[in-house]
Amino acid sequence: MSTPVLDLRRVAYAYPGGHQALFGIDLHVHPGERVALLGPNGAGKTTLVLHLNGILTPGHGSVHVSGLPVTEDNLLEVRRRVGIVFQDPDDQLFMPTVRDDVAFGPANLGLRGPELDHRVQEALAAVDVGDLADRAPHHLSFGQRRRVAIATVLAMRPEILVLDEPSSNLDPASRRELADILRSLDVTILMVTHDLPYAVELCERSVVLSEGAIVADGATREVLADDALMTRHRLEMPVGFSL
Amino acid sequence: MGSGHSAHLHIEGDTLLHRLPAHVKLVGLLVFVLATVSVPNEARVLLAATLGLAVVLLLSTRVPARHVLPRLAVETPFAVFAIVLPFVAVGPQVDLGPVSVSEPGLVAALALLLKGTTGVVSAVAFAVTTEPRDLVRALQHLRVPDPLVTIASFMVRYVEVVADQLRRMRVARESRGFTSRSVRAWPALASSTGALFIRSYERGERVHLAMLSRAYRGRMPVTAPLAATTAQWTMALVPAALAAAGSVAVRVA
Numbered sequence: 001m002s003t004p005v006l007d008l009r010r011v012a013y014a015y016p017g018g019h020q021a022l023f024g025i026d027l028h029v030h031p032g033e034r035v036a037l038l039g040p041n042g043a044g045k046t047t048l049v050l051h052l053n054g055i056l057t058p059g060h061g062s063v064h065v066s067g068l069p070v071t072e073d074n075l076l077e078v079r080r081r082v083g084i085v086f087q088d089p090d091d092q093l094f095m096p097t098v099r100d101d102v103a104f105g106p107a108n109l110g111l112r113g114p115e116l117d118h119r120v121q122e123a124l125a126a127v128d129v130g131d132l133a134d135r136a137p138h139h140l141s142f143g144q145r146r147r148v149a150i151a152t153v154l155a156m157r158p159e160i161l162v163l164d165e166p167s168s169n170l171d172p173a174s175r176r177e178l179a180d181i182l183r184s185l186d187v188t189i190l191m192v193t194h195d196l197p198y199a200v201e202l203c204e205r206s207v208v209l210s211e212g213a214i215v216a217d218g219a220t221r222e223v224l225a226d227d228a229l230m231t232r233h234r235l236e237m238p239v240g241f242s243l
Numbered sequence: 244m245g246s247g248h249s250a251h252l253h254i255e256g257d258t259l260l261h262r263l264p265a266h267v268k269l270v271g272l273l274v275f276v277l278a279t280v281s282v283p284n285e286a287r288v289l290l291a292a293t294l295g296l297a298v299v300l301l302l303s304t305r306v307p308a309r310h311v312l313p314r315l316a317v318e319t320p321f322a323v324f325a326i327v328l329p330f331v332a333v334g335p336q337v338d339l340g341p342v343s344v345s346e347p348g349l350v351a352a353l354a355l356l357l358k359g360t361t362g363v364v365s366a367v368a369f370a371v372t373t374e375p376r377d378l379v380r381a382l383q384h385l386r387v388p389d390p391l392v393t394i395a396s397f398m399v400r401y402v403e404v405v406a407d408q409l410r411r412m413r414v415a416r417e418s419r420g421f422t423s424r425s426v427r428a429w430p431a432l433a434s435s436t437g438a439l440f441i442r443s444y445e446r447g448e449r450v451h452l453a454m455l456s457r458a459y460r461g462r463m464p465v466t467a468p469l470a471a472t473t474a475q476w477t478m479a480l481v482p483a484a485l486a487a488a489g490s491v492a493v494r495v496a
Contacts, residue, residue, distance in 0.1 A: 107464030
């Protein structure tokens with residue numbers, strides 16, 4: 001079996017205040033997989049995501065990214081390999097223009113000149129917004145901002161794309177267009193979402209996190225078809241939606 | 244929610260001032276204003292000439308007057324001060340029509356008006372020809388400390404996000420029957436302001452997180468360095484040189 005892109009072993013974490021958020025998480029994600037991370041509010045999903053690129057360090061257990069342990073010495077390389085797209089694009093897009101913003105990550109990695117320009121164009125083209133490079137982020141529609149936010153991370157050529165609620169606040173057409181784009185990307189994806197139909201549409205595998213522990217891990221359709229499990233962990237399909 | 248377009252200072256164009264690199268223009272502006280300030284208050288003709296020069300610069304940008312005139316309002320407090328000055332200053336009095344005013348006050352007021360207007364007009368000429376992004380790059384290029392450049396850059400980026408948030412909070416207040424006509428409305432306005440501060444602070448934390456996740460290590464990367472030719476530097480410093488030369492000539496004479 002290939003080296004997993006994400007390899008979490010018995011990861012436990014308590015916030016400085018004492019609140020224990022994660023209780024021994026084991027999770028492996030292999031290259032090319034698209035995995036949905038599901039769970040009710042407060043399950044610890046965001047805490048888990050922040051462990052993937054070393055923003056938080058586990059109190060116990062270990063995180064490896066493509067074989068590289070997440071430690072202080074490896075932070076830069078880990079952050080290149082793991083691209084996190086945060087939920088609110090206004091948090092992700094902080095530079096005066098789209099071009100500067102997409103260039104921010106690769107420039108931090110030391111790229112300059114034509115090579116940097118090429119990265120920026122490539123990333124914008126991948127999410128189909130090549131024509132927006134010189135616009136200011138606050139002049140874009142919400143759907144465009146979400147896509148540019150993804151481009152800012154793609155420009156670092158990550159091995160895994162971690163998306164926090166990618167479909168939130170999108171109108172139905174933007175939601176579908178984003179799904180098409182995500183499907184077209186040649187990258188491993190971990191998607192945190194409450195949008196269960198979106199998980200069915202995009203991810204062959206789903207992991208359910210509840211109260212800081214993984215309670216299910218399997219084929220998305222099978223996980224979502226388990227009514228008892230779903231009810232126990234406050235997950236519900238929208239009315240009228242059947243698998 | 245829609246993000247409203249707000250009035251921008253910068254106006255697209257292809258004039259000489261538009262084409263000059265931002266850091267060159269910024270230095271030119273700064274030195275010109277300093278040279279103007281150094282002109283003795285009594286040299287009114289020279290001060291009028293520097294103002295004329297600033298106005299010519301502004302006209303050369305071909306930016307419509309309806310866009311420029313409201314920007315000049317920033318000078319109003321200084322203008323009010325200048326008008327009051329002759330009436331409150333002490334010293335020999337002169338008759339000005341039906342009233343008697345202080346002579347040194349009058350001289351100072353005229354100089355203040357002329358110098359102030361020169362500064363504002365040339366700053367507006369700079370602002371309408373420079374994109375906010377280029378202003379940030381110019382500060383970075385001129386070795387302004389990194390935290391200050393970052394703060395300026397974030398202000399450019401987030402001023403509308405925060406204004407939008409403020410607008411939404413106002414709509415939410417008014418939708419629940421709130422009107423701010425009396426002092427009794429102040430507690431509600433104060434807590435709105437507090438909430439906005441907390442939200443902005445939290446956004447700051449989230450932005451920092453997003454920056455760290457993209458390999459930020461405490462310094463904003465310089466991705467597109469600015470460059471200028473000697474000719475451009477010379478051109479940008481012409482107004483400053485004229486004002487400085489005038490100032491020296493008046494002092495020597």
